[in-house]
Amino acid sequence: MYPDDGDDHHLDPVSRTGVLVERLRTAEPRMLLAAALALTGIYLTARGLRESTHELAAVGAAGLLAARGIARARPLSTRHIVLAALCVIAARFLYLDHHFTLAMVATVLAGASPVLPLPPPPPGTPLERRHVWALVDGTSRDALAPFALRSDKAYVFSPNGLAAVAYRVRFGTAVASADPIGDPASRDAAIAEFIAAAEANGWRPAVLGSAESQLHRWQAHGLRAVPIGREVIIDVGTFALTGRRFRNLRQAVQRTHNFGVTTEVLVEASLSPTQRAELEDVVRRSRGTTQPRGFAMILDQVLTGMHPGVFINVARDRDGCVVAVQRVASADAGRELSMDVTWRLPDAPNGTEERLTTDVIAWAREHGAERVSLAFAAFPELFAMTHRNPLQQLTYWTVRRLDRFVKLESLYRYLRKFHSFGARRYVALRPLDVVIVAASLLTLEFGPVRTSRRGWDRLRGKRSVHTAVDD
Numbered sequence: 384m385y386p387d388d389g390d391d392h393h394l395d396p397v398s399r400t401g402v403l404v405e406r407l408r409t410a411e412p413r414m415l416l417a418a419a420l421a422l423t424g425i426y427l428t429a430r431g432l433r434e435s436t437h438e439l440a441a442v443g444a445a446g447l448l449a450a451r452g453i454a455r456a457r458p459l460s461t462r463h464i465v466l467a468a469l470c471v472i473a474a475r476f477l478y479l480d481h482h483f484t485l486a487m488v489a490t491v492l493a494g495a496s497p498v499l500p501l502p503p504p505p506p507g508t509p510l511e512r513r514h515v516w517a518l519v520d521g522t523s524r525d526a527l528a529p530f531a532l533r534s535d536k537a538y539v540f541s542p543n544g545l546a547a548v549a550y551r552v553r554f555g556t557a558v559a560s561a562d563p564i565g566d567p568a569s570r571d572a573a574i575a576e577f578i579a580a581a582e583a584n585g586w587r588p589a590v591l592g593s594a595e596s597q598l599h600r601w602q603a604h605g606l607r608a609v610p611i612g613r614e615v616i617i618d619v620g621t622f623a624l625t626g627r628r629f630r631n632l633r634q635a636v637q638r639t640h641n642f643g644v645t646t647e648v649l650v651e652a653s654l655s656p657t658q659r660a661e662l663e664d665v666v667r668r669s670r671g672t673t674q675p676r677g678f679a680m681i682l683d684q685v686l687t688g689m690h691p692g693v694f695i696n697v698a699r700d701r702d703g704c705v706v707a708v709q710r711v712a713s714a715d716a717g718r719e720l721s722m723d724v725t726w727r728l729p730d731a732p733n734g735t736e737e738r739l740t741t742d743v744i745a746w747a748r749e750h751g752a753e754r755v756s757l758a759f760a761a762f763p764e765l766f767a768m769t770h771r772n773p774l775q776q777l778t779y780w781t782v783r784r785l786d787r788f789v790k791l792e793s794l795y796r797y798l799r800k801f802h803s804f805g806a807r808r809y810v811a812l813r814p815l816d817v818v819i820v821a822a823s824l825l826t827l828e829f830g831p832v833r834t835s836r837r838g839w840d841r842l843r844g845k846r847s848v849h850t851a852v853d854d
Contacts (some may be wrong), residue, residue: 635800646743
C-alpha cells in the first residue's frame with residue numbers, strides 16, 4: 384500500500400501512467416487549454432525560427448503569452464478582444480507589405496491582448512473612505528495604518544466590513560498598502576477578499592510594508608517575504624533625552640532653543656486660511672510639493688484638511704516666522720501617531736527637525752498617546768556595516784546612487800539618533816513576479832498619480848470589486 388502524500392516518484396511506470404491520467408482527468412479545462420496553447424506555442428516558435436520571415440515564431444510567441452494569461456485566469460473583455468483583432472489585421476497587412484519586424488510585433492501583441500489584466504479600479508468612494516477612517520481609528524500597534532487613507536487608494540473589505548485592505552494597481556500588480564486595518568479577527572477574511580479580487584481581475588498580488596507579526600496571513604496565500612527595513616517606534620512613556628547615546632540629539636535640540644525656535648501642534652482640518660497659506664508657502668520654498676506622491680508610508684492632500692486625525696507641528700523662529708512644518712497622522716483613537724513628511728526651509732537652524740520630533744513626542748505624552756512612529760528606515764543594517772561582501776557592496780552602491788531621489792542614507796543617519804529601530808517590515812510577493820513587482824513598487828512610490836473612475840465603471844458595468852459597506 385502506497386502512502387498518499389502526493390509523492391509518486393516511487394511508482395512503477397504503469398502506476399505513474401495511471402496517476403498522470405487521473406491528474407489530467409481532474410484538471411480544470413482552463414489549465415488544459417493553457418497547456419495545449421503552451422505546447423503549440425513552443426512547437427511553432429521552434430519551427431518558425433528556422434524560417435526566413437519567422438512568421439510562425441511570432442504566432443508561437445503569441446500563443447505562449449495567451450497561455451500564460453489563461454493560466455492566470457485573466458478575464459476576457461470586449462475591449463481586449465477588439466484590440467487583439469486589430470493587431471491581427473495590422474499584422475497581416477504588414478506581412479503583405481514585407482514589414483516583417485513590425486508584423487511580428489503586431490502578431491505577438493495579438494496573442495497578449497485578449498488576456499491583459501483589467502485596468503486599475505478607481506479610488507475609494509467617500510462612503511468607503513469614511514468607513515476606512517473608522518477602521519484606522521480602531522487599529523492599534525500598526526504604524527502604517529493611517530496611510531491607508533491616501534485618496535488614490537482603492538479598498539477591499541472583509542465580508543463583515545470590520546477589516547479592509549487598501550491597495551493600488553500598477554502594471555497588472557495589485558499592491559496592498561501594508562497589512563489590513565481594522566478588527567484583527569477579520570483581517571484574514573479581508574486578505575482572502577483581496578487575493579480573490581486580484582485573481583478575478585488578472586492582477587498579481589503583492590504587499591508593501593507588511594509587519595513581521597502579520598506575515599503569516601500573507602504567506603498562507605503563497606506570498607513570500609523579503610525584508611526591506613525596520614520600523615522606528617518611540618515608546619512615549621519611557622523616552623527621555625538622557626544618557627550618553629542621546630548626546631548628539633540633545634545638542635541638536637538645544638541648538639534650536641539657543642536660536643529661539645518654538646513649536647506648536649495644530650489640527651490640520653482646523654487651519655485658518657491665513658495659517659494654511661503661510662504653511663503652504665513654507666512647503667513650496669523648502670522644495671517640497673503639495674501634490675500626491677508616495678504610496679504605503681506617505682499621505683497626500685497636504686494641508687487641505689481632507690484626512691481626519693492629522694496634525695501639523697509648526698516650528699517658528701524668534702521673529703515668529705515659520706521655518707519648518709511637520710505632518711503627523713493618528714490611529715487607535717490618538718494612541719498611535721505616525722510621522723508623515725517634514726518640510727524645512729534651507730535657512731532654518733540646524734536641529735529644527737530633531738526639535739520638531741522631540742516636541743511632538745512630548746505633546747503626544749500630554750495627550751495620551753502611547754507610541755510615535757518616526758518613519759520607516761530602509762535597509763538600516765546595510766548602512767550600519769563597516770565591512771560589506773561584494774553583493775552588499777553592490778547593493779550599497781546602488782542605494783547611494785538613488786539617494787538623491789529617495790534620501791535613504793540621510794534618513795538613516797537622522798533616525799539612528801533616536802536609537803529606536805524596531806521590528807522589520809517586508810515586501811510580500813510571489814517569487815516569479817519579483818521583476819514586475821519591483822517595477823510596480825518603484826513607480827507607485829515615485830511616479831505620477833493618475834486616477835479615474837470613468838472607463839472602469841463602463842468596463843465592469845458599474846460592478847466594483849469592493850465589498851459593500853453599510854453607512
